[in-house]
Amino acid sequence: MISDERAEKALRYLVDTDESCALLKAEVERAEFVFKRTREAVFTFSTGTVAERQAEAIQHADTLAANDKLVEAIAAYAKIANKRDTERIVLDVYRTICANKRTGAI
16 A cells, blocks of 8 residues: 555655756757767768768767767666656555545445
8 A cells, every 4th residue: 555655755756856857858859969960970071882981970989979978868867757657656556545445445
């Protein structure tokens, strides 16, 4: 059973992480843009066949660094987003329990 305190904790977490979650999502978008822009810039200034230029663009140190930043941003966002999803489930279960109590089902 989910206590009132646990439900309050879940709600508080959601309230407290609204802004940080949004900022982390924005960081993912920015990192994805930087990664694509870096890869495309390296491709544009490379020489050789298209396949050679694509291979160079994806293996270039700047592209790899941008990819690492993107992965870090995704991981940070996923961590908080997943926790927020869990807290929403806790609140849904709590509401269901409360509704069942009101109707006498429990």
